[in-house]
Amino acid sequence: MSNILEISGVNKTFGGLHALSDVNLQIEEGETHAIIGPNGAGKSTLLNCCIGRLIPDSGSVTFDGNNMIGMAPHDINHAGMVRIFQTPEIFPDLTLLQNMMIPALAKRDGTFKFNPFKSLVGEKAILEEAHATLADFELDKFHDQLGGSISRGDKRRLELAMGIIQHPKLLLLDEPTAGMARHDTNRTIELLKSERMSNMTKVIIEHDMHVVFSLADRISVLVRGHIITTGTPEEIKNDPKVKEAYLGESEDE
């Protein structure tokens, strides 16, 4: 299997804080890769370095054979890497259907297209895809409600759907179930395991071990800016280093 994302030697400091030090990580095509680690370990920083929100001090991020460092966020999106945020980033003033149409249009129109005389109602293919994807995520019944008016769990599922409609080569999920009730979490796990998403390459940052162990093919453990180990869920469960650095801590919470 080939690596779709290769992070090698990435360093990032904020003032005196070494958020990431010499991080190396390979994401294989088709796998679901979880990154776990205690709070402040640098997980979100790592994602931000991948999608152009932050530029690493040194090291390289290669996605699908191309160097991503210094690329604008919208170009990284078009390269096929889509990020789902921890706090849902949706369009609160647009309807759910419009929320879905925007990413679908991005896929079709590219970074900029001036088409002021085209009718929105006439975008049959886009509308159809938006409805179908909403239906897959059980959100179609809300399609004419505003994004800001639905529950937090639904917002997170909406953002997920907005990512999926772009058919990304790699989906980066930042704590997709944080703050969700148990049944909402389970629904999200089912969605991520569903036919539409199971074969998609995914990187998941997660605190919830239940989610991690039910989804991940491989797990990397990030502690204080270092990847201390990468392995299958079984290997990670039995790794004494991990127990010491992470699992022990999280049980005390």
Added chain:
Amino acid sequence: MIKKILSSNPLIMLIFSAVVLSAPIWLTPLGANYPDLLQKFAIFGIFAIGYNILFGLTGYLSFGHATFLGIGSYTAVWSFKLLTMNILPAIILAMIVSGVFALVIGYLSLRRSGIYFSILTLAFAQMAYSLAYSVFTPITNGETGLQLSQQDPRVLDAMAGIAVTDGIPSTNLFGTLIKSMDGYFGFYVAAVMLIIAFYISLKIFRSPFGMKLRAIKSNQTRMKYTGFNTRPYLLTAFVISGMYAGLAGGLLASIDPLAGAERMQWTASGEVVLMTILGGVGTLIGPMLGATIIKYFENIFSALNDSELHNIFDFLPAGMQEFMVTVVSPFVGEGWHLTLGLVFMIVVIFLPGGIMQGLNNLFGFIKRLFGLGGSSSSAADTVSKGEAS
């Protein structure tokens, strides 16, 4: 039923055109049926509609749009002086030149967002205003304002063999004088421009492009990570609204062919912001409604004086009459801004969505009153929702 009408572009345009073109009739009872005022309604309607494409859709608050109005006026007057008294080339040139200025100012201002963007546009506007008074006097004729004269070259008119011998020539549209039909011709020209301007705005509102602009207003971060380069979108909206302002400025000069720098003052830029907010930011016809109301107040209230107030309160007993006149007089005449300020405050505090929100609430109330409701929603409704036509 109402929803169905509002989702059909031809029907909207039909109603809109009918309302605009019949304005001289239905505005008569309001005392607003004279060409001067009607022209202002149409022209500032265009200005506000264009401004709304920037402010209403993208949320970027520009405090310098009067600059483009002024540039449009200067360009039009220069076209009258150098080319022809026909207003069509003047209007087209006004739009092109203000579009070019909007491109430059927009490119620089849009490097920032929020309050910094507003301050930048304000700074550019004040710069343009000062320059028009000082350095650019050869182009703008400074304080006097740019005026026509009999000796102007008017190359195209000269080629067509039109010579002016008696005083300053008048503007025309292919031979028909703008001032003809007691000035109503000027209104109808402006009204047709308004209808075209409204149609373009309607198309933009209901296009993928317009939805993307609204998405930028809603969450620009999401837009960037969804694969859109937001700056060209914002710049396009800025240039379009600048060209609308240029069109309005060109029309102002077509009706009264002189241009002065006071048209570019920051109060003029502020006025279009007031119009848009008063009518309803981001709604289709709100800004135009706001423009009409402000121009109506400006003309009707500022014309009232004490003796007219005495006439109005004639029915009251003498003491009461004096009292009412004393109370009301600061709010009319020179003080009409006070009335405008009060109305604006009331609207912003109680109806943040502007007059359009008020109307929507009213319709909702009437609907509930008659037990109409639970209407089914079609795809078209869903797509156009949030635009609150």
